[in-house]
Amino acid sequence: MDKKRLTRILAKADRQEVAAMAADILKTYRPVILKEPGKTLAMIKMREPVKQSLFYIGEVIVSEAVVEIDGARGVAVVMGDDSEKTLDMAIIDAAVNKGVFTGMETLLALEKGQNDMVMRENAMHLKTMVSFESMDQEAPDDLNAFKKAQL
Numbered sequence: 777m778d779k780k781r782l783t784r785i786l787a788k789a790d791r792q793e794v795a796a797m798a799a800d801i802l803k804t805y806r807p808v809i810l811k812e813p814g815k816t817l818a819m820i821k822m823r824e825p826v827k828q829s830l831f832y833i834g835e836v837i838v839s840e841a842v843v844e845i846d847g848a849r850g851v852a853v854v855m856g857d858d859s860e861k862t863l864d865m866a867i868i869d870a871a872v873n874k875g876v877f878t879g880m881e882t883l884l885a886l887e888k889g890q891n892d893m894v895m896r897e898n899a900m901h902l903k904t905m906v907s908f909e910s911m912d913q914e915a916p917d918d919l920n921a922f923k924k925a926q927l
Contacts, residue, residue: 801877813841815857838856841859
């Protein structure tokens with residue numbers, strides 16, 4: 777699993793789910809905290825759609841942590857102020873980097889649940905969308921009915 781996908785799954789997961797996965801790792805390994813979880817600011821980079829140029833839209837508070845498990849480093853940077861979750865994510869990242877992470881099935885189940893939630897939300901939004909093409913096709917009939925009603 778690539779880092780971007782791993783981070784996306786863990787960032788969207790509840791704190792308790794991430795803590796449970798980290799607790800399984802802590803039963804066997806003792807990570808060394810290289811950088812305590814702490815708040816910092818990060819610039820948000822956006823791409824301007826017309827000229828495709830990059831610009832910074834502003835800053836956001838992030839929480840970051842760095843740990844090490846037997847020489848394998850784990851890093852986590854998460855938007856927000858949840859230092860406990862960030863530390864747990866760094867522990868999981870270190871375990872993945874070391875090759876000792878055994879919770880891949882749990883991660884895949886979390887990802888499936890997150891994707892299902894997004895699909896349900898998208899389906900709810902699709903029900904409220906208006907098709908302007910169909911409205912254009914209906915307009916002449918409505919206009920003719922309006923004219924007949926006025927006669």
